[in-house]
Amino acid sequence: MTEELSRRDRILVVDDTPDSLRFLVDMLDQEGMTPLVATSGEAALDLLDHTVPDLVLMDAVMPGLDGFETTARIKRDPALAHLPVIFMTGLSEPQHAIMALGSGGVDYVRKPVVLDELMARIRVHLANARMSHRSQRALDVAGRHVLALDSEATLLWCTPQAESLLLLVDPAWSSAQSRLPDGLRAAAARLLHDPAGPGRSIRAPFDTFEIELATMEGARDGERGENGEILVRLTEIREGAEAALLQKQAALTPREAEVLLWVTRGKSNRTISEILEISPRTVNKHLQQVFTKLGVETRAAATAHAMRILAG
Secondary structure: OOHHHHOOOEEEEEOOOHHHHHHHHHHHHHOOOEEEEEOOHHHHHHHHOOOOOOEEEEEOOOOOOOHHHHHHHHHHOOOOOOOOEEEEEOOOOHHHHHHHHHOOOOEEEEOOOOHHHHHHHHHHHHHHHHHHHHHHHHHHHOOOOEEEEOOOOOEEEEOHHHHHHHHHHOOOOOOOOOOOOHHHHHHHHHHHOOOOOOOOEEEEEOOOOEEEEEEOOOOHHHOOOHHHOEEEEEEEEOOOHHHHHHHHHHOOOHHHHHHHHHHHOOOOHHHHHHHHOOOHHHHHHHHHHHHHHHOOOOHHHHHHHHHHHHHO
């Protein structure tokens, strides 16, 4: 796929009528968009397991899984819920429009489709979806140690918190550069070319600390996020730093924070007692205090809470 083609908006057309498909595919191609085709609701869901388009044009009435139920299933998938779905149908009763919007559609056009009107609606909903996606991404990374790389590990942007860690690695580094500091560049390249799925991580060692790099998100089937961005979370790893973070964020005592940290690593009370050289009964007392302070009742809930803190 060429670089030019990869930037084209991809529109999934779901319709069981060959004439409608040909008309819509030709229209999208002439408008500089890339059409994807599914002739049934089942085929659309199967295609969405492998690739995520920018918008869906959905026929309401089809044999088998109709457009209403197909859209409802799309919207129940967190990875697809953001997709704008425009319904197309010859149905004219008001309740059909209500069904289309109620199942998760953002718009409703009646057949025969008016070309200019449909393209105007597509462009509006594409723009709205992008704005919503950018806003969500901004909220997701606000206040966190996050940077964005392209597939060659070139730095596209970073949050102020991530910039502080990059300067820790190399005080001479500048945010005006598009290159990561030398100590992180090779690690980032290995991370991005790791065949494992999203959420993988790698550590880069330095004299008195380590920096962990972890991918935050990834598109399906090898695709990248908007504009090719790959979000990477940075974490400074120092001896005792994780326990200190838990102590501060959860208002724990130093020993309670140590117990919680070992719990998050899957250790039993007996093993924790051996590591910290205290009795299992004392470990249990500390853990009960941790539960109370975190407002949880189980080790699993305490672990989940601690992992959120450590993830920043």
